[in-house]
Amino acid sequence: MIAVTKCAFCGGDIKSNPDDLLLICPFCGTAQTVEGAKLKEHYMIRVHFDQNQSFTTLLDWVSKQLGVPGDLGSTAHLLKAEQIWYPFWVSRIDAQSSYKGLGRDATFSDEWPQYRGAYKRIDFFWKPESGEFSRNYEIKVPGVGAIDQDIKSMAIPTRAKEYFSHDHAEQYGGTLLHSQMSEDGAKAAAKQIALDRQTGLITQEISKIESRDDKVNIGETFLVHVPVWEIQYRYGNKSFKASVSASTGYVIESEYPRSAAFRAMGLGLGFVLLIIGAVLLAMGLGVLEIPFAPIQELVGAYVGGDLVAGGLLMAVALVFMYKGASRKQAKEKE
Amino acid sequence: MGTEAQAADIFKCPVCNGNVRIGPDDMVITCSYCGSTTTIEGKAIGDHLMEMAIGDRERTDGFRAYLGKHKGANKALVQGAQVVENNLIFVPVWTSKVKADSWYKGYKTVQVPVQRTRTVRDSQGHTRTETYTAYETGYVPVQSEIHSDTDEPLLARKGSRFYGLEDYLKTIDLKDTVRYDFEKIKDLKPTMLNAEIGADEYEKSASGQVADRHRAQAKSGLSELFDCRTTTAVRGTTYLQAPFALIRYKFGGGLFKCAMDGHTGRVLVGEIPITKGQRALWTLLAILGIIVAAVGGEFAYRGYITEPGSVMIAGIAATVVGIIMTVLGIRILMMPQREEKG
Numbered sequence: 001m002i003a004v005t006k007c008a009f010c011g012g013d014i015k016s017n018p019d020d021l022l023l024i025c026p027f028c029g030t031a032q033t034v035e036g037a038k039l040k041e042h043y044m045i046r047v048h049f050d051q052n053q054s055f056t057t058l059l060d061w062v063s064k065q066l067g068v069p070g071d072l073g074s075t076a077h078l079l080k081a082e083q084i085w086y087p088f089w090v091s092r093i094d095a096q097s098s099y100k101g102l103g104r105d106a107t108f109s110d111e112w113p114q115y116r117g118a119y120k121r122i123d124f125f126w127k128p129e130s131g132e133f134s135r136n137y138e139i140k141v142p143g144v145g146a147i148d149q150d151i152k153s154m155a156i157p158t159r160a161k162e163y164f165s166h167d168h169a170e171q172y173g174g175t176l177l178h179s180q181m182s183e184d185g186a187k188a189a190a191k192q193i194a195l196d197r198q199t200g201l202i203t204q205e206i207s208k209i210e211s212r213d214d215k216v217n218i219g220e221t222f223l224v225h226v227p228v229w230e231i232q233y234r235y236g237n238k239s240f241k242a243s244v245s246a247s248t249g250y251v252i253e254s255e256y257p258r259s260a261a262f263r264a265m266g267l268g269l270g271f272v273l274l275i276i277g278a279v280l281l282a283m284g285l286g287v288l289e290i291p292f293a294p295i296q297e298l299v300g301a302y303v304g305g306d307l308v309a310g311g312l313l314m315a316v317a318l319v320f321m322y323k324g325a326s327r328k329q330a331k332e333k334e
Numbered sequence: 335m336g337t338e339a340q341a342a343d344i345f346k347c348p349v350c351n352g353n354v355r356i357g358p359d360d361m362v363i364t365c366s367y368c369g370s371t372t373t374i375e376g377k378a379i380g381d382h383l384m385e386m387a388i389g390d391r392e393r394t395d396g397f398r399a400y401l402g403k404h405k406g407a408n409k410a411l412v413q414g415a416q417v418v419e420n421n422l423i424f425v426p427v428w429t430s431k432v433k434a435d436s437w438y439k440g441y442k443t444v445q446v447p448v449q450r451t452r453t454v455r456d457s458q459g460h461t462r463t464e465t466y467t468a469y470e471t472g473y474v475p476v477q478s479e480i481h482s483d484t485d486e487p488l489l490a491r492k493g494s495r496f497y498g499l500e501d502y503l504k505t506i507d508l509k510d511t512v513r514y515d516f517e518k519i520k521d522l523k524p525t526m527l528n529a530e531i532g533a534d535e536y537e538k539s540a541s542g543q544v545a546d547r548h549r550a551q552a553k554s555g556l557s558e559l560f561d562c563r564t565t566t567a568v569r570g571t572t573y574l575q576a577p578f579a580l581i582r583y584k585f586g587g588g589l590f591k592c593a594m595d596g597h598t599g600r601v602l603v604g605e606i607p608i609t610k611g612q613r614a615l616w617t618l619l620a621i622l623g624i625i626v627a628a629v630g631g632e633f634a635y636r637g638y639i640t641e642p643g644s645v646m647i648a649g650i651a652a653t654v655v656g657i658i659m660t661v662l663g664i665r666i667l668m669m670p671q672r673e674e675k676g
Contacts, residue, residue, distance in 0.1 A: 043358050057589065064588025064607065064670045073587055090493040092535060105560050106441060108475050115446040118472025122441065129561070136538035140493045158425065158494040160527060161357045163343060204549065205561065219535070222359060224493075249419075249582075302628075304635020308653055309628035312660055316620070319664060330670070333497070 008036030020178035021185060022087075022143070022223065029166020029176070031223060039183060041222035043161045044085070047172060049249045051081045054229040057249045058242050065330050066323065067262030072235055079239055080232040083174035083246060085225040086151060087143030089186035092219035093194040096134045099213075103129040103206040126208070133201045139190040143179030143223065148243065150253045150331060156226060157247045164225060172246075174227060187218050228252065251332040258328065266324020273317035280310030348376040359492060362426065362529035362573060369516040371573065373532065379573050383511035385597040387422055387522055387577035394420065396599030397581050400592065401606070404674045408609045411585060418589070419582040422522055422596050426529040427506060428536035429487035430571040434544045436480040438552040438562040446472040476556060480548050486540040487574075490529035498593020501602040501675070502578055505595050511574060524577065533571050541566040590671060601676040613667050620663025627656025 005014045005023060012027035022039060024031050031042040049057065059073045105127050108119035142152045169176060181189065195214060202209060227246035232239055235257045242254035282288035283299055284306030290296040299306060345354045345363050352367035362379055364371045371382040388396075397420075398412050405411040450468050455461045487506045489499060512518075516526075531539075545564040553559045577596025582589060585607045592604025608616075630652025637646025666672070 041358070060584055060587070060589035064586075064590070066668060066670055070587070088493070092492065092531070094535075094538065103560060104558070105439075106473075106475070108441070108473055112446045112470075112472050114448065115444060115472050118444050118446055118474045120470075120472065122473040131563070134538065135542040136535055138492060138539075155495040156493040158423075158489070158491055158496045158527070160525070161359055161530075163358045204559070220359070302632045304638075304649070305628040305632035307635070308631025308656075309624055312624050312627055312657065316624075316660065316664055319668070323668060 005034065008032055009038070016178050017180075019145075019180045021182040022179035024087075024176040024178055024225075025166075026176065027166075029164060029169065031164065033182060039223060041220070042164045043222055043224040044164045044169065045157055045159050045161060045224065045226050045247045046168065047083070047174075047227050047246045048159070049229070049244070049246050050172065051078075051083075051229065054244045054246060054249060055081065055231060055233070058231060058233075058244050058251055058254060061251045061332065062242075062254055062256045062330070065256050065328065067258040067266070068256055069235070069259035069262075072257065076233050076235040078231065079234050080230075082230045083172045083227055084230050085169055085174050085176045085227050086147065087177055087179040088156060088224050088226060089141045089143055089179070089181060089183075089190070089221060090156070090224060091139050091141075091187060091190040091221040093137045093139060093190055094217040094219060095137065095194045095198050096132065096215040097195075097198040097202060097212055098130070098132040099202045099206065099209055099211070100128070100130040101202075101206040101210045101212075102126040102208040129206050131205060133198060135194075135198065135201070137190075137194045137197060139193050141181065141186050141189045141193075143181050143186070144177050145180055148253070151228060151243060154226075154245070154252055156224060157245060157250075159247050161224060169225070169227075172227075176225065179223060183221060183223070186223075187221050190221070191216055191218055251330070253329055253331045255327070255329050258324075263324045266320045268324075270317045270320030270322075270324060273313050273320065277310045277313030277315075277317055280306045280313065282310075284310055345374070348372055357528060357530070359530045360528035361532045362490070364514070364516070364526065364528060364575070366516070366526075369514055371514065379533065381572050382514040382575075383508070383572060384424070384514045384519070384575040385506075385510050385577055386512060387424070387519055387524065387596040388599050389522055390420060390422075392599050393422070393579055393581070393594060393596070396594060397583075397592065397601060400601035400604060400676055403676075404606045404672075406606075407612055407615065408607070411607070415583045415585045417581060417583045420579060421525065422577055422579050423525040424519070424527065424575045424596075425578050426490040426527055427487050427503070427574045427576050428490050428529070428531070428533065428540075428571060429485055429506060429508065429574055430537065430540060430568050431483060432486045432540050432544045432566055432568050433483040434481070434541075434548055434564055434566045436545075436548040436552060436562060436564040437478075438480070438549075438559060439475075439477045440552070440556040440559040440561075442474050442476055442556045444472045444474055445469040478552075480551060482544070482548070484544070486544060488531075488536060488539060488543075490531040490536065490573075491527065492530045496578075496593075497580060497591060498578075498603045502576075502593060502595060505598075505600075505602065506574070506576055508572065508574075510597060514575060519577075526575070529573065533573070537568045537571060541568055588671075592676075603673065603675050605671040606674050607671055608666065608669060616663045616666040618663075620660045620667065623656045623659025623661075623663055625656070626659060627653045630654075630656055 007025040009030045010028040031039040110120040229244045231242045240255040243252040345356045347365035349370040350368040487503045579594040579596045582591045590605040592601045634649030
């Protein structure tokens with residue numbers, strides 16, 4: 001279901017899905033509505049890490065993860081690096097909400113003689129309350145819905161923003177994603193988020209809202225495209241995926257390999273510990289007797305110790321086995 | 335086809351008439367020629383201050399000092415760390431004094447010890463009464479106030495955040511600042527960022543933030559908060575350009591980072607590698623923990639079946655300590671790095 005629209009500025013063909021509401025012309029880079037109206041507030045963050053720098057940074061970063069094979073940095077090779085420009089809408093919203101409603105309060109009676117100031121009875125009642133909350137919010141709404149959660153929630157890098165430059169985006173053969181949200185849609189979404197937060201504040205103060213009046217002022221709203229390297233690399237005979245911020249070199253997330261030795265150790269050690277733990281636990285509970293007298297006498301005599309040590313060992317064993325068996329993803333903390 | 339030239343990229347400095355390249359959403363502009371700072375409409379913003387920054391080498395020294403402090407048993411860390419990124423960036427910060435006064439009302443619950451008597455029958459069939467302590471719930475009405483007067487620095491950029499930001503903002507102190515003068519820092523080749531958030535917006539954000547903090551503080555000790563009213567007053571809003579550095583370094587094939595105050599060269603928060611030797615030590619701690627817990631468990635069990643008392647309590651305490659040691663040891667064993675404050 002790919003539709004073709006003519007760019008209202010250069011006449012080039014823009015391919016888009018029916019969901020896309022704000023289109024970026026792949027030829028001249030102009031952001032425009034489906035009807036051809038230009039969006040002025042269209043920004044970008046510059047690329048500071050090219051394909052190779054991003055891949056090197058990724059491998060260096062991944063190398064410190066638990067159980068990563070030591071030769072990852074030298075033997076992993078890049079299969080594919082695609083630069084994707086993700087659109088985000090950012091709005092500042094000024095919200096002032098006055099409210100009226102019923103809030104909880106209580107009366108206290110029958111003081112405890114042993115504890116001055118503490119009462120045996122509490123009786124809740126409702127009382128009319130009114131007030132006002134004034135807050136300023138900054139709200140970021142991803143322009144596309146079906147993308148990875150970690151990319152959706154990534155912070156816009158603290159780097160200079162610039163007017164969107166198509167030349168710059170093209171320099172690395174980047175793919176520009178259209179926004180599935182129009183400017184009005186983004187403003188409406190941001191307004192709703194701000195109102196929900198105001199509601200959160202009000203319901204902390206009163207339980208039943210009888211009336212409220214919200215004055216919401218949507219400040220400047222802009223669209224910013226943020227470049228991300230979507231990397232696929234191979235180690236051994238498996239391939240792994242990663243997303244690296246092209247402007248800061250941060251690893252948004254990455255899958256990574258674990259060495260066979262690490263897995264074997266995790267699983268093997270975990271298994272041994274699990275058996276020892278289970279035996280200790282069973283002996284502690286008195287459901288198992290070891291036919292070898294010296295051990296039975298030594299270990300069986302300490303019921304409490306057996307139970308505690310057995311339980312702990314089994315817990316540790318499960319952690320080891322999990323680490324050994326799991327396929328991992330890691331994210332860099334911002 | 336190229337992008338059409340955007341007139342808004344250039345701002346004419348109202349003081350020296352210079353053409354200043356600006357970001358599209360910049361609200362407060364610092365002239366790159368004469369350093370004068372105005373709003374985008376050309377209005378004065380009052381004091382424009384900055385914190386002085388230190389050079390590349392001093393920053394590296396500060397970084398090595400941080401590594402030295404946290405190297406633990408890893409003697410090779412300070413020499414072996416190889417800095418791959420050490421960029422100085424001046425971030426725009428708004429700061430002001432926010433005086434806030436809250437009045438709140440709610441209640442909390444306490445356990446009230448009550449002496450009770452009960453009749454018990456002993457093994458010979460005699461009955462006797464004994465007293466014991468029971469705990470009953472008491473409701474305590476609370477009505478109190480919170481007063482604060484604090485500095486509230488906030489980053490004046492939209493939608494952005496960086497590693498160590500919260501710790502960094504805490505270090506900002508107007509006492510360390512000087513009047514903004516680009517000449518004094520230009521040799522350091524810093525990246526300068528203008529503010530995207532104006533003073534009015536900042537003041538609202540700061541008041542809201544303090545009010546929310548008061549509410550959270552009021553709520554923390556209570557079972558329920560009925561009412562909380564806060565009034566805030568913002569004064570002395572000041573614009574400040576503050577130096578920050580992100581340092582990334584390689585050690586043992588891995589990549590680590592730390593956030594530095596570019597004024598003092600002190601690392602605020604950073605990542606420290608864990609070596610194989612250190613992992614072995616933590617594993618040892620975990621094993622020791624299991625032994626301690628087991629011995630404790632044995633004492634607790636024996637205490638319990640003979641006569642509950644101090645032996646049992648000591649046993650339980652040892653078990654808990656042992657479990658904590660094990661959890662800590664295994665946790666660190668599994669971590670890719672430690673995070674340490676400077």
